[in-house]
Amino acid sequence: MTTTAERTATSRLEAPPGGRPRQARRPTGGYGLGRVALVVGVCVLVIFIFGPILWLMLWAFAGIWHYPALLPQRWSLSWWRQVFDYPQLVRSVGLSFTFAPVVMAVSAVVCLPAAYALARFPVPGRRTMLVVLFAANAFPKIGLYITIAGLFYALHLMGTFFGVVLIQLLGTIVFMTWIPAAAFASVPRALEDAARDVGAGRVRVFLTVTLPLAAPGILVALVLSFLASLDEAQGTFLVGVPRYVTMPVQMYSLVSDYPPQAAAVFAVLLSIPSVVLMLLVRRHVLGGSLAKGFEIR
């Protein structure tokens, strides 16, 4: 029983995509081979992850590009001009960058105090609250949006700015609460107590000790919420159309109605803020700020 399980696991790990053999990291026997396998594996990973993005970027500058050429036959910037000449597209860029910071700010105001309370105080039913947030995440968005539409009609939120903010906000609550809660919880109480002992007040302790130490987790949550708003299309389409057509909503029609160049140009535009934000928080995300938030304690 155990051996079968072990064998399956072994054979699985022996032949991962990219074919890194098991002796890869063993100092004795085939260290060089392991090196080679590692390099091959990394190359496969690079192609799998970056290939599609780079390919799309090439399309953004392609005038004529027919299969099976590896590069466009003729380069061109004409699609960039067309996209910028199309007022509807420019407007959607503006809208997206209006909604994203607003949603991020509202989400922070709603969730961050709660995150602090959940991390630091004996809130009754604390774990239930965290799990309820999770359960809400498990319901498929489209099902939610259909009934929310009824609710929004009743509350006169359909087609309004606030309605769009609200629908985008719903997708940010879970990580805006969980990740900062874990960040606050990981600040050692002893440090806060020490600051209190030397005479700092509650507010001062929070601002000079707790907040700076929890900042990476909060920053990660803020960036993720900004990106979630920038990425949300389904709910925005349902609530915001025709007045609030954001970039991702526009992207759907571009994909189906225009040649790949137009969508590619738009995709590159839409990715720029993401890349900038990624560089900003990469270190913290890799450092475990995100992962910590998902282990409810």
Added chain:
Amino acid sequence: MKAALRRGGYLLAASPPVALVALFIGVPIAVTVIYTLGHLGGPNAAVSSIALHQVSAGDRLLTFGAYREVFDEPNFRADLVATVWVTAASVGIVLLLAWTIALFARLSGRRVAGILTSLAVVPLFIPVVIGSYAILQFWSYGGFMKTIAHAVGLSGFPALGFTLGGVVLAEVWVSLPFAVLMISSGLQAVPDSVFEAARDAGASTLQAAWSILLPMNLLPTIIATCFTGISILGSFTVPYLVGPTSPNLLGPLATETFQSFNQPQQAEVMSMVIFGLAIVVALPYLWATYRSNRDTATS
């Protein structure tokens, strides 16, 4: 009295996100449940007044008519099977890749580890609609993979755009960062000494990984599995852009049923089916959370 007041204050401070979720997610779910069971009035009046082809409970307490109708449709059953299949395959591949990457990152030096995880985390920051479209272009007929395959003489290489295989690829691409982050941060927390002790006792790297790292890293693995599974089950953008129209996945199918066929009740039945599957996927997570919390509470 004072203690009760304080507890109330804590509860109040912690409640805004939960209140928001209760009002705009909890209530809609409850409304959805009664709608699918045939109650068309009350909160459902606005939606049902313009909907086509509804099943009403009439004077009865409830009816499963809408569910029966949806399940009687052979296309729906095929789509359900496809959804489960794609989810299972994607989750399996994501876990395998994430463990491989995390394990290499753990066993290599700091620099290699940084490069590996940095790479794997990139899709987290790319909007899903763009990632999906990019993957579609990359793997389709006329895309990079076909071009390369053609150049080396593999003209039989499949074009994966608009196939379920393509959906699996795209779902893996989208889900990989979260799984890698969860599993690698769990692995980094395992001290070197534990690993070296196992190696000293004669275990190979893989034996050590299987018998020590996996049990120690079970919770992050379960979290990665559940969240990946749930997000794939309900996903819309990836299968809508990359997938075939038949079989469709349940996310786009429910959207289409609502937006194109104007049958919100049937769309909600499909949403309930997705929700049911998501709960099944979430059970190990809830169990593990409960267990780990109980363990920390008693120790």
